[in-house]
Amino acid sequence: xxxxxxxxxHYIVRVGMKWIFDQQFPSLQVDFAEDGDExxxxxxxxxxxxxxxxxxxxxxxxxxxxxxxLHKKPSLKIIVHTVAAEQMYALRYFKAGARAFLPKNxxxxxxxxxxxxxxxxxxxxxxDILAEISSSYFRIEHENPFAKLSNxxxxxxxxxxxxNGLPEISKSLNLQKTTVSTYKKRILxxxxxxxxxxxxxIAKHYKFEQ
Numbered sequence: 763x764x765x766x767x768x769x770x771x772h773y774i775v776r777v778g779m780k781w782i783f784d785q786q787f788p789s790l791q792v793d794f795a796e797d798g799d800e801x802x803x804x805x806x807x808x809x810x811x812x813x814x815x816x817x818x819x820x821x822x823x824x825x826x827x828x829x830x831x832l833h834k835k836p837s838l839k840i841i842v843h844t845v846a847a848e849q850m851y852a853l854r855y856f857k858a859g860a861r862a863f864l865p866k867n868x869x870x871x872x873x874x875x876x877x878x879x880x881x882x883x884x885x886x887x888x889x890d891i892l893a894e895i896s897s898s899y900f901r902i903e904h905e906n907p908f909a910k911l912s913n914x915x916x917x918x919x920x921x922x923x924x925x926n927g928l929p930e931i932s933k934s935l936n937l938q939k940t941t942v943s944t945y946k947k948r949i950l951x952x953x954x955x956x957x958x959x960x961x962x963x964i965a966k967h968y969k970f971e972q
Contacts (some may be wrong), residue, residue: 767804769795770816770843775866779814779843779873786874787881798822805831805838812881813840817851823935824920825858825913832859839880854913862886906968910952918945922958923965 768779790811794802794882798821804806805813813831817824831838841862842855850938852863861880864873867889876886921931926944932939955961 763791764811765791765793765808766812766814766852766964767793767795767801767808767810769816770814770820771796771819772816775816775843782870782873782877787877794820796820802831802834805835810835810838812877813838814843814877815840817842817844817855821934824917825854826917826935828855828858828860829913839883841876841880841886854916856885858913864888887919907953907964908968911949915945915949915952917941919949919953919961919965922946922949922961 766783768776768783770776770779776794780794783790783792785965793804793808793810795804797819801813801815801819801822815828816822819826828840828842831840839861840859842851842860842866843864843866844851845866855863862876862885864876864886865888868876872888876888879886906921908916917935920932921934926934928939928942931937932942935942937945948971950956953961953964955964
């Protein structure tokens with residue numbers, strides 16, 4: 763029996779997603795994970811057909827986790843299921859190897875369509891944002907300062923915007939504090955910001971929401 767892993771730290775989300783699989787894809791066995799470490803261990807020790815991944819779970823560093831999982835299991839199909847802003851995140855995750863990017867407020871029919879397309883080996887683009895992503899690609903790449911950040915810098919900027927300090931970021935991403943401090947300096951330079959308050963203002967301007 764083919765298996766799917768639902769990775770989310772919210773019980774109600776896991777239950778709701780399992781209901782969709784039970785109703786629409788009863789041939790798939792559903793497993794759960796509640797943080798990044800559990801996701802990695804389960805993907806390492808199982809052959810999943812599909813992973814539905816929340817990028818804001820505890821012990822998860824977002825894009826890096828997705829890339830590590832795909833390096834370990836290149837055939838794994840991943841749907842990113844998140845509250846994170848589509849415009850800011852979707853392109854990065856598609857480039858990193860995600861097959862679909864679904865907001866958590868998507869209606870069940872869209873979720874069903876995304877799952878079916880990904881299981882069929884295709885990518886799913888939410889039609890409500892596809893035109894906007896396509897038309898704004900160059901604007902995002904060339905005008906939005908967050909597009910200048912590397913994936914690791916983007917992850918650390920996300921943590922700073924959440925209000926996390928260097929110790930929390932260091933622990934969350936398993937990096938030395940000095941390394942995080944160096945990344946922070948690069949982020950400030952690339953965003954032309956003097957401090958975290960400036961980063962928050964820039965994030966607000968570009969609708970960088972969690």
